[in-house]
Structure formats: structure tokens, C-alpha cells
Amino acid sequence: MSTEYATEYSPDGFTLLVYHRYQQFTMLRSTAAAECKAVAGNVATSVAERWNRKLAPVDDSRVELTTSRNWLGKITACSAKVPVVWDR
Secondary structure, X not given: OEEEEEEEEEOOEEEEEEEEEEOOOOXXXXXXXXXXXXXXXXXXXXXXXXXXXXXXXXXXXXXXEEEEEEOOOOEEEEEEEEEEEEOO
8 A cells, every 4th residue: 555645734724635545456436435534534643743733523525535446557546635624
């Protein structure tokens, strides 16, 4: 598995952009989406710990998530854009 991410900081938190690849081609789209959200949550927590901040719960309705499959390499991938807000 491989994960890449970027952050765009704002005064009230940050936007997390995550790209995650799985070596499992037969993964269901819903399973890939759930795993992608979990990976994004882990990355967000890690970023918050580096800043010594706590996170507010993520609003799932604001998460933009896409999944795809590479037929040649037999890889499933997902990308997510997650708005993360600091807890006050």
C-alpha cells in the first residue's frame, strides 16, 4: 500500500488531499472508500499531533472521495479531499 498526501492550511484547520493505492484489484468500491476514509483520518490525526492541536469531528458530507482501478497494473486507488477543522 502507498499513501501520498498534501495539506492546505487555513486559520481554522486545513484541507487534506490524500491519494492511496491498494495492490488488491478485486476490492469492492465501498471497501476501498471506507479504507480511504480511515487512511485520511489517520493522516489528519498525525498532522494534528505534529501541531499539538486537537481535531473536531470530520463532517462526512463534506468529504470528496473518488475510487478508480488500473486494469493493467491491477491496482485500486482512491483520492480524497477532506476539510479538517481544529477543535475549539
